[in-house]
Amino acid sequence: MFIRGIGRTKFGVLSNSLPVLAYEAMINALNDSTVGIIDIDAIFISNFLGGPVNGQLHLNSVIASLIPEVNIPILRIETACASSSVALNQALHCINNFENIMIIGVEKMTGPGLIPITDAIAMAGDYEADYKNGLVFPAAYALIAQQYMRKYGIDHSLLEEIAYLNHCNSRMNPLAHFYYKEVTREMIRSSPIVAEPLNLFDCSPVSDGAAAVIVSNKKESDRDIEILSSRIATDTISITQRRDLTSFKSTIVASSKAYNEANIGPGDIDILEVHDCFTISELIALEDLGMCGPGKAIELIENGEISINGSIPVNTDGGLKANGHPIGATGLAQIYEVITQLRSEAGKRQVENPEFGMTQNIGGIGGTCGITIFGV
Amino acid sequence: MGLQFLVSDMNYYCKKCNKYWNYPVCNCIFCGSELIEVKSSEYRVVGSTTVYIPSKSNEKVPYFVYLLEDENGEKIIRKSHKDYKLGTKVDFKSENKTLRSVGVVGTGLMGSQIAEYLLRYGNNVIIKTRDDSRGERVFSKIKTKISKSFTEEETARSLNNLLITTKYSDLSSCDIIIEASAEEIGVKLEIFKELSDNCDGKTIFATNTSSISIDELSKVSKNPENCIGMHFFNPIERMDLIEVIIGRETSEETKRKIIEFSKDLDKNPIIVNNSPGFIVNRLLLPQINEAILLLEEGVASKEDIDSAVKLGLNHPMGPFQLADFIGLDICLSILEVLSKELSDERIKPANMLYLMVNDGKLGYKSKEGFYKY
Structure with a gap:
């Protein structure tokens, strides 16, 4: 299975509507590949908030109106913030029935919405037991951060460093939400508190954007990159049902299956994209993916191992923190970055000769995890 | 009087592929050509229905929904409260002109x-x-x-x-x-x-x-x-x-x-x-005046009177909040008109209202009335 084309829009506060964003990513993916739209015989569309925020469901039919009179099967996938890696996973399960499948992720989060964005995002958590008791998303990750910080005796400055590294990387990615913004450690430190201990710079932004990839069973160009494994795993919707709050079981399960299938281990990964919706989740991801032992992520960061020139470069596009987090497109944006790196087309932020790349895409508070491994 | 429309009705057309998009997109996904913006000025009513059930954005029923078609056979949906017969031509260029x-x-x-x-x-x-x-x-x-x-x-x-x-x-x-x-x-x-x-x-x-x-x-x-x-x-x-x-x-x-x-x-x-205060102010101002009297008499605090009216009468604002919002000078002048024009002495503006207006406490617009803003 191969990725035959990738495309995305800029991420940020954009004026385009949801369908127009999707269309732009579709055209960019087609232009990047050797296939045309008539060669695509099925589409998976990933989106999280179309219903509650944009008042638009039945998105597969919205995509159909972007390709009039084509009438191919199109299906929408929703697994909160993990929607697009899961959409890819589902496409790969179907790949033997089709020549080329396009996967599109899109989210329109800014501008007037049917319901406020904080409440809409909270739909990725447990509604009855948690949200009604005030557990909005930043609050859930704040509880996790607090548990982690207590358990391993770290303070907030480590989280600030993660935000700083991601913002530095985004300054080399013209498509990133915060490409334009120079961020200092002082700005991060003094930003307003959102949910103790998390401040504004611990949180990924509310972004608009779209990304698309084309997958096929056949490799027809040197730029086509092989998918070695795509695995998903799930966990309880509420964190109250979990034994350990400093680790996500779904990441551990999905990644160990993916490593097995790809027949590689954590040490083989040369470029890694993790789901840093909040800074704390980047720390947890590094440990759950086996890049280091529990509580040891601090060493990777302090030793510069996750920077572009380090032993395991992470979130070279700026991550969710600074590249942006248009929820339904996020997983595909991570894949866009890893493919760009594996093709050695990343320009200023290019990692040296990467051979294996991996993406970790989380839904909710670890309720879903999609892991994808690529190799050249 | 024609259909009122405020939505842009531009279509995007690929000449080579003969396909239309309703969305503002630039290039054809099939051939890559630049799309042409097409804007129709004249539509014919080819379908219509009268809707009797209200929905969130369409509370006023019944209303009409029209399926309109332009000279190229491209269709749009428009809502109106006016009745049109099937086949009626609607010239959007002239509809566009001012109504009055x-x-x-x-x-x-x-x-x-x-x-x-x-x-x-x-x-x-x-x-x-x-x-x-x-x-x-x-x-x-x-x-x-x-x-x-x-x-x-x-x-x-x-x-x-x-x-x-x-x-x-x-x-x-x-x-x-x-x-x-x-x-x-x-x-x-x-x-x-x-x-x-x-x-x-x-x-x-x-x-x-x-x-x-x-x-x-x-x-x-x-x-x-x-x-x-x-x-x-x-x-x-x-x-x-x-x-x-x-x-x-x-x-x-x-x-x-x-x-x-x-x-x-x-x-x-x-x-x-024509009569003093018409309907709304004839009912409202005596209520505001009575609320001020309640306050003067020390029966209740202004906050509690506002709460009583909001929660007990289901008004969106209490009388003091509303008076501040209207302007106390305006309240007073309406009360004076009511007092003068209604023959018996049914209404006598409260003293407190005179004092506040004299002090320049006019409500929201002067940053202080019954409440501070």
Whole structure:
């Protein structure tokens, strides 16, 4: 299975509507590949908030109106913030029935919405037991951060460093939400508190954007990159049902299956994209993916191992923190970055000769995890 | 009167592939060619239905939904409250033209809101103001508000329909002129006199007064049959009522036209014969006055009186909050009118109200009334 084309829009506060964003990513993916739209015989569309925020469901039919009179099967996938890696996973399960499948992720989060964005995002958590008791998303990750910080005796400055590294990387990615913004450690430190201990710079932004990839069973160009494994795993919707709050079981399960299938281990990964919706989740991801032992992520960061020139470069596009987090497109944006790196087309932020790349895409508070491994 | 539409109806067409998109996209996904913007001006009604069930964005039922088709066979959906037969041609270019020419005298809170609201409904609006600097202020205020909900193109089109002037003679060709000046009889009489001198016998003069007699105002007009009251409520965008006030001389024709005009603005007109305070203020102001008396007598705190009215009568605001919002000087002047005009001494403005107005505590607009802002 191969990725035959990738495309995305800029991420940020954009004026385009949801369908127009999707269309732009579709055209960019087609232009990047050797296939045309008539060669695509099925589409998976990933989106999280179309219903509650944009008042638009039945998105597969919205995509159909972007390709009039084509009438191919199109299906929408929703697994909160993990929607697009899961959409890819589902496409790969179907790949033997089709020549080329396009996967599109899109989210329109800014501008007037049917319901406020904080409440809409909270739909990725447990509604009855948690949200009604005030557990909005930043609050859930704040509880996790607090548990982690207590358990391993770290303070907030480590989280600030993660935000700083991601913002530095985004300054080399013209498509990133915060490409334009120079961020200092002082700005991060003094930003307003959102949910103790998390401040504004611990949180990924509310972004608009779209990304698309084309997958096929056949490799027809040197730029086509092989998918070695795509695995998903799930966990309880509420964190109250979990034994350990400093680790996500779904990441551990999905990644160990993916490593097995790809027949590689954590040490083989040369470029890694993790789901840093909040800074704390980047720390947890590094440990759950086996890049280091529990509580040891601090060493990777302090030793510069996750920077572009380090032993395991992470979130070279700026991550969710600074590249942006248009929820339904996020997983595909991570894949866009890893493919760009594996093709050695990343320009200023290019990692040296990467051979294996991996993406970790989380839904909710670890309720879903999609892991994808690529190799050249 | 035609279908009102405020939505851009541009289509995007690929000549090579003969395909259309409803979305503003640049290139054809099939062949890569640049798409052509197509805008139809003429549509034919090819389908229609009358809808009887209300929904969140369509509360007023019944309404009509039309399937319209242009000369290329491209279809659009439009909603209207007007009845059209199948096959009717709707020329959007002429529909686009202003529905009515409406003058607005006064640029205060109500005058500027009325002008903005009329522009949103596609009317040609002429605002008469006292000096140019007021005119500039009201223009930028209207522009800012309209551009928040309209596209650039729609905003430009609306502002094209707006003229701001300092001369009464510019109002001469208006179908309707709404007077929304200060609530003082002297000021209003002078305006009505000027309007009568500058307009011919066809123009309707509607006053947005909340308490002054239409019959008094119409005396200075050459055509008292054209004088009527059209009482809007603040904030206009959210308040669906218009009190249509009928004077002794008001003609059936004038009444009919103003009811039709109000409905075209998606408002609910109610008819009331000229009398002190009409309906709403005659009911409201005594209640506010009684609330102040309760406070004076030490029966309850203002917060608790407001809570009682909100929670017990299900009003969105309590009497003190509402009085502050209306302006205490305006409350007092309406109460004085009620007190003077209603023969028995049913209403006597509370002392506290006089004291507060004398102290310059006028409510929200002066940053202090019953509450501080």
